[in-house]
Amino acid sequence: MLDKLLNTIRQYNSNCDEKLITKAYNVARDSHKGQLRNSGESYFIHPVAVAEILADLQMDDETICAGLMHDVLEDTEFSKEQMIKDFGEEITELVDGVTKLTKMNNQTKEENQIETIRKMVLAMANDIRVIIIKLADRLHNLRTLEYMKREKQIDKATETLEIYVPLAHRLGINTIKWELEDLSLRYLDPVAYYSIVEEIDQKRSEREKTIHDIIQILEGELDKLNIKYTITGRPKGIYSIYNKMKKQNSSMENIYDLIAIRVIVENINECYAVLGVVHNIWKPLIGRFKDYISMPKQNLYQSLHTTVIGLKGQIFEVQIRTFDMHKTAEYGIAAHWKYKEGKSRVSNFDQRLTWIRQLMEWEKNTNSKEFMENFKGDLFSDEVYIFSPKGDVIDLPAGSTPVDFAYRVHSDVGNKCVGAKVNGKIVPLSYKLQTGNIVQILTSSNSTGPSRDWLEFVVTSGAKSKIKSFFKKERKDLNILEGREMLEKEVRRKGYDSSKILLDEWLNELVEKNNVLSINDLYAGIGYGNINLKTIVTKLESKYEQKYIEEKTLAEYKDDLSKVHKNVSYESINVNNLTNLETRFAKCCSPIPGDKIVGYVTQHGGITVHTIDCSNILSLDNKERLQNIAWDNNPNAKYPVKINILVLDTPGVLAEVTKEITKEGFNLAGINAKPNKYGTYTISLVIEVQNATQLDKLFAKLKKVKGTLDVFRVKS
CATH class of the missing domain: 3.30.70.260 (ACT domain)
Structure with a gap:
């Protein structure tokens, strides 16, 4: 496995540090010795596969080493201090960065997902290679997902489409993005996935002949240009076809442009020359030409796209790009890693990844729900390309308005905006911008600021957060007062004594969990609507019950379940060395005979029965309250x-x-x-x-x- 990995690396980096990579390989192998994957294979196969994916992306030596050891700090006895000593700070920080992404607090699935994304945002700001390693890790895990339980397969595949695919898309790493999409679909909708695969296989020979004929015709004309070029043809990805079928509510046989022809040349002038040849041979479809060379995508992607109609009515897409553009199209940000004196340096291209800075801004200025919506919305939306009066190109999500444009230019421009011109004509601020529009923002120093109505039509997360931030700062004192009153009113409505439930100790815990600085900020967030009131009250209720009423009595519990569980026996527990204790079964783990159980003595002298692997027992600080108990032999109990x-x-x-x-x-x-x-x-x-x-x-x-x-x- 090591020889194969080194051979791949040598093909793009003849000066690679083979000694360092071999050392990382040996540490990973020895550290994971005896560990197995769900498939029954040695766990070591996984980090090697991750390193091979990174090598396919032509990553630097440090990233390859970190990929080999990405699970060492988390899953083995190998210490961070030892890794620093053996491999230095750079590799250790990459490994530690990946490790931090996987560590989750004991929270809900949604909270864990939000925490994962927030950690990824911070990781990208520090070193984007951490995310590239994580993408490689997720790709190999998805390749071996068949060994997971069905519920886990669905969770992992869904998370992949919602988090990892948008990240791969924005980083421009399409080779990983396409495979993640197809693998996710395989587990989320297996019926659709395999039906598409079957139909592709059935028409393989017909499709290959069509591609061969198209390439032959095009080669005959391109040879006349006397340029160096390569032409390839391929079908669209399975997930791409699936989305087209859903969008058009049609079967696969009614979906056109399922074939893409790619022409790769040496320079930009040749790209446009090839475009002219293509349009001279075949008739282009109106509105289906896109020039991503003059207006690159946010993820650095550049290419000419045109959709044409062949002689037999066959509709297909032609993509034209340079060899450098093709490398970027396949590997994205990973394609711009440079090798100098054994150290990796990313080129200036990362300065164009403005969305990373946007993510950082969202992370600071939005609540968890808004942050999640921003991430899923902006990161995976289509784009339009707008011109400023000076000719600068600004890319925005499709559906953006002049207000979105204004806030993308600067916060002050957005806050002082009073009108807009598009192509020299006054338009409403809610006007939907189109690619090629020239937008001029009209501002006034006398403006009192943005209107709340703008929140009804702006599209970009940046505009939304800046408008909300303006109003938040303007009326913070009022928000604090309103938030406190709302919280007190809600706990009283639910029958609680506010002096017993609104304790500073509990509120400060919620301050930390909601990423605010003080209790007043917590109140302000509630008053403003950034922080969900019901969620806060639910958390406080949980604390209250632990402190004051921790467990229901046996009689109350029986009464709760009497309508549907009349035959439940609460006397089927043998409590060692304890007598006269009220007994109840914990709702959190619902133990039944055959489960290994333990008793928890409540503050009121009762005993609650839990399974020994219950998360509440495992996280318990006060283990002295636990008692050994066993099941009595009561065959009639249910x-x-x-x-x-x-x-x-x-x-x-x-x-x-x-x-x-x-x-x-x-x-x-x-x-x-x-x-x-x-x-x-x-x-x-x-x-x-x-x-x-x-x-x-x-x-x-x-x-x-x-x-x-x-x-x-x-x-x-």
Whole structure:
């Protein structure tokens, strides 16, 4: 494996530090010795695969070494201090940067996702190579996703489309982006994925003949130009075809321009010369020509795109670019790493990645929900290219308005904007800009600032955050007062004594979690609407219950469940050396006979039964309150269990699932079906079981029901 890796690196970097790379290889191999992946293979296969992906991107020696050791600090005994000693600060910081991206607090899935993105933003600002390593890591994990449980496959694939694909897109690393898209689709909509693959395979010979004929015709004309060129043809990616089918609500056979021809030449003049030849041979489609050479995309991409109609009515796209542009199109920011005296230097191209600075601004000035919306929206939107009166080109998301343009120029221009001209004519501030528009912003020193109405039509996250920031600063004192009143009113409405629930200790914890500086800032955020009031109250309620009413009594708990769980036995626990204790089962983990359990003595002298792997027990500071307990042999007792069943959206699957449950003699206490993305449903239900063995047998039968993807027990 080492020889293969070094051979790949030598092809683009003949002066690579083979000794350093070999040393990193050996450290990773020895550190991961004995560790296995879900596939049963040696874990060491993974870091080597990540390093090979980085080598395919032609990354520098330091990045390759960090890729080999990217899991060493997190998953092995190898220390950061030792890595600094053996490999230096630069490589260690890259490895540590990747490690920090994977460490999550015990939060909800959405909170973890937001934390991941925030960490990525900070990592990109420090060293963008950390994100390139993480993209390579995610790509190999997706290549081996088949060994994960179905629920994990869906989570990872969804996260990939929502976070990693937009990042790869904005970094311009299309080789990784395209594969991530196709692999994600394979797990999110397997029916659509394999049907597209099958149709592509069926028409392979026909498509290859069409591509061959097109190339032959084009070569005959390009030879007359006496230039050096290469021509290739390829079908569009599976995910790209899938999106076209969804967008046009059509089958694959009705989708045109599924073929792309790529011409690569030596300089820009030759690009335009080839364009003239293409349009002379075939008729171009009106409105389908894009010049990304004169107006590059934010991710550095440059190329000429034109869609034409062939002699037999075949519609196809032709992309024309230089060899340097092609390298950037494939590898993005990674293509601009330069090698000087064994050190890697990124070129000035990263100065054009303005979206990284935008991300930093969003990270500082928006709440979690807005930050997530900004990330998913702006990073993956189409672009329009607008000219200033001086001829400067500014790229904006499609649908942007003069106000978006004004704030992109400068905050003061946006705040003092009173009107706009497009191509010399006055237009409304809500006017939708088009590529090629020349925009002049009219300002006034007497302007009192932006209008709140602008928030209804601006598109860019930068404009939104700057408008909100203006109003936030203007009325902060009022926001603090309103926020405090809103919070006090809400806790009183829910029956709490505000003096007992609005404790500074708890509020300061929320200050830290919401990335604000003080309790007054927390109040201001609530008053302004940046911080969700209900979320804050829910967090405070949780603290209150832990402190004052920690556990419900046995009688209350029985009363809660009496309507649907009449046969639950709360006397089936043998509490060692303890008597006269009220006993209840924890809702967080819902233990049943067969689970290993432990008792937690509450402040009121009762005992709550948890599974030993319950997250609340594992994170408990006061372990002295835990007691050894065991199940009594009570064969007649039944226990409520919540289970989730992931199914395809096919007729009759819900009926078959419930039929199987009732056939096995289980009482069905409640049921709910919720649609997910990509054509699946989650069926949530509560049943009564006697023990874990009985539940396992039911799971085995449910997994055999046609259309069932996964069955699992919900412990929280």
